Amino acid sequence: MSWTTPKKAIMLAASAEGGTKLNAFDNALLKMGIGNVNLVKLSSVIPSHIEWIEKVPEIPIGMLLPTVYAHIESDEPGTTISAALGVGISEGNQGGLIYEYSGYCTKEEATEMVKRMVEEGFRIRGWKLKEFKVAAAEITVKNKPAAAVAAVVMFPY
Amino acid sequence: MSWTTPKKAIMLAASAEGGTKLNAFDNALLKMGIGNVNLVKLSSVIPSHIEWIEKVPEIPIGMLLPTVYAHIESDEPGTTISAALGVGISEGNQGGLIYEYSGYCTKEEATEMVKRMVEEGFRIRGWKLKEFKVAAAEITVKNKPAAAVAAVVMFPY
Amino acid sequence: MSWTTPKKAIMLAASAEGGTKLNAFDNALLKMGIGNVNLVKLSSVIPSHIEWIEKVPEIPIGMLLPTVYAHIESDEPGTTISAALGVGISEGNQGGLIYEYSGYCTKEEATEMVKRMVEEGFRIRGWKLKEFKVAAAEITVKNKPAAAVAAVVMFPY
Numbered sequence: 461m462s463w464t465t466p467k468k469a470i471m472l473a474a475s476a477e478g479g480t481k482l483n484a485f486d487n488a489l490l491k492m493g494i495g496n497v498n499l500v501k502l503s504s505v506i507p508s509h510i511e512w513i514e515k516v517p518e519i520p521i522g523m524l525l526p527t528v529y530a531h532i533e534s535d536e537p538g539t540t541i542s543a544a545l546g547v548g549i550s551e552g553n554q555g556g557l558i559y560e561y562s563g564y565c566t567k568e569e570a571t572e573m574v575k576r577m578v579e580e581g582f583r584i585r586g587w588k589l590k591e592f593k594v595a596a597a598e599i600t601v602k603n604k605p606a607a608a609v610a611a612v613v614m615f616p617y
Numbered sequence: 618m619s620w621t622t623p624k625k626a627i628m629l630a631a632s633a634e635g636g637t638k639l640n641a642f643d644n645a646l647l648k649m650g651i652g653n654v655n656l657v658k659l660s661s662v663i664p665s666h667i668e669w670i671e672k673v674p675e676i677p678i679g680m681l682l683p684t685v686y687a688h689i690e691s692d693e694p695g696t697t698i699s700a701a702l703g704v705g706i707s708e709g710n711q712g713g714l715i716y717e718y719s720g721y722c723t724k725e726e727a728t729e730m731v732k733r734m735v736e737e738g739f740r741i742r743g744w745k746l747k748e749f750k751v752a753a754a755e756i757t758v759k760n761k762p763a764a765a766v767a768a769v770v771m772f773p774y
Numbered sequence: 775m776s777w778t779t780p781k782k783a784i785m786l787a788a789s790a791e792g793g794t795k796l797n798a799f800d801n802a803l804l805k806m807g808i809g810n811v812n813l814v815k816l817s818s819v820i821p822s823h824i825e826w827i828e829k830v831p832e833i834p835i836g837m838l839l840p841t842v843y844a845h846i847e848s849d850e851p852g853t854t855i856s857a858a859l860g861v862g863i864s865e866g867n868q869g870g871l872i873y874e875y876s877g878y879c880t881k882e883e884a885t886e887m888v889k890r891m892v893e894e895g896f897r898i899r900g901w902k903l904k905e906f907k908v909a910a911a912e913i914t915v916k917n918k919p920a921a922a923v924a925a926v927v928m929f930p931y
Binding site: 478479480482483486487489490495496497498499500501520521522523524 | 779780814815816817818819820821822824840842868869873874875887890891894895898899
Binding site: 556 | 656
C-alpha cells in the first residue's frame, strides 16, 4: 500500500470449510491464491484506467495488498451463506465502484443486491455504467464451519 | 498510505439516505467529498504538527487515504442515529487524539461521549488539551435507509 | 505501510480499565507502548525472514503501523474476557501465520483456540511448524469498562 493509486486488480471468490470459522475463511483465501499475503481492507472505489488481470501474480509471503472484501462465516448446519462483490466500470474506464454484500442467502440473491447498489452508485454520481462484473461465492454448511469470501485485490504495478 | 506520517488532515461529517444502507453510507461520503477514494481505516492518533485544512483537495479517483471514521446505518423509520469524531489537540501541536462514537442518539449526545473520551485520553497521557474539535452528523430515518458518518481524512503532502 | 513487505515485528498484549470501552482499549494500547501510533489492521501472514524484536522502537506520534490485533471490551462486572494472537513460525523462517481469538474466556482458553488454528493453517499449507508463540491478555471486569488486547505490530525497517 502506498499514498499512490493502484494499477491492477483482480476479482476472486471462493468458499471453503475449516476446523474453525477463521480457518474456513483462511482456507477460502488459500483457494483464491491470496492466503499467504496480508490484506488491508479498503472501502470501495476503483482507480481510473485500472488493468484487470486474470491470475494472481507471484507475491512475496506477507506482502501488504489493499483489498476490498466481503465475507461471511457460519457453523449452523443446513445454512446457506454467500458473499458477493459487484464491480461497475464506467465509460472510458475513468473509474469504477465496488459494493459488497454478504448474508444468509444464495449467490444469486447476493449478486442481485450488489447489482442494485452499483446501479445506484453510478446513478447518483452521474456516471455511465459500461460493464457490471461480479465475484460471488456460496456454501451450504454441513458438519464443519464454513466461509464464503469475495475479493477485489489491488496491485501497485 | 505509507510507512511515513501524514502531514495534513481534514474533519468532515454528513448524513444521507440511500436505496440500501451501504448506498446511504456511500452517499454521505459523496457529500463529504470523499466518495471517490479508498478509505483505509486507522486507529486514532494525530501526528505532530499536522496542518488542518478546510477543503478536500483534488484527489485521483481510487487513491488510498488513511482515515479515522465512525459510521452508523439504520432502516428503522423514526430512529435517530448519529456519528461523531472528537479531536483533541495538544499544546504546541505535538500530537493529538481522535475518539469515535456512533449510536442511536442525537448529535449532541454523541459529541458529549467523544468529548469525555478525549479528556480521559489526554489525562492518562499527561498531555495538556489545547483545543477540542468535533465532527458529527445526525439523521432521523424516514422511509429509506440512512447513514451518519464522521471522518478525519489524512493526507501525505 | 507500503507496497513492500515488513522487516521486523513484535508481539504485545495487555489489559486495562477505562472510563469507556474505547478508553479501556486505548489504555491497553498505551501499556503495550503503541498508544500513540495509528494501527492499520491486517489479516494475518508473517513475511519471510522477519526479525522478532523485544522492545517497541521509538516511533513518531501518529505514524501508520500495519498491525494484526485481537481485542475485546466489556462493562459487565464479573465477566472475564481474553484476547490472544497465536503465531506459528515455519522451518527456516520462510514465513508464518497469525491467528486471532477473543471472547468471554480465560487467557488459557484463548491460547488453546489460537494454537489449534495455527496448527490447522500449517497443516493445510503443508508447512512445518517450527515454533508456536502466543501473546494473550485477560481481565475480569470490576466496576469499570475493561479491555483485553493482543497485537503483532510490524515495522518497515
